[in-house]
Amino acid sequence: MYNPAHFTETDRAEIERLFHACPLAALVAQTGDGLDANHLPLLREGEGFVGHVARANPVHALLPDGAPVLAIFRAGDAYVSPNWYPSKAETHKAVPTWNYQVVHVHGTIHWSHADKDKRRAVALLTARHEKETNGDAAWKMGDAPADFLAGLLDQIVAFRIAVTRVEAKSKLNQNRSAADIGGVAQALESRGNQTVAQAMRRATKG
DSSP states (O other), X not given: OOOOGGGBOOOXXXXXXXXXXOXXXXXXXXXXXXXXEXXXXXXXXXTEEEEEEETTSTHHHHSOXXXXXXXXXXXXXXXXXXXXXXXXXXXXXOOOEEEEEEEEEEEEEEEXXXXXXXXXXHXXXXXXXXXXXXXXXXOOGGGSOHHHHXXXXXXXXXXXXXXXXXXXXXXXXXXXXXXXXXXXXXXXXXXXXXXXXXXXXXXXXX
């Protein structure tokens, strides 16, 4: 990933926030059939990530255990008009751009057909998202009939990604003046894009 120093995200807390806020990753790998990409929710566990795929998905057969993978976590993004820079009215030295945040996680994938690993992958996913979605009324795996759940678990393959390298980029107008950053953030807020506007304000405070 092209990542100039002024856009490189080095704040560990911000990177972890992005993992939490944007768990649906694009998992990319080179297989014997060419490049393969799957969009999968990944859950942080320790220094790695846990997830699962459908057993019908050929990726677990195409990728050997320990194969290199790239997981791309993409957060908010926004087109930026030069008209939003206060400095544009004075110098006219402005062109359109695109603001965004993204994290690339390089690692190795390790598959598991063990029932305990499949249950753990589903348990982590549902515990996190059900609590956020339904609070005290969160769905639990125990709510489903045991035979029904066992049948569904039989149709998935669990995996863990051991991380080897993390690259993060926050392209949020850091190469512009504070006034221009504020102008863009305000314009985005007025258009309902709170995600990128708030990220810009966080970057400015940092």
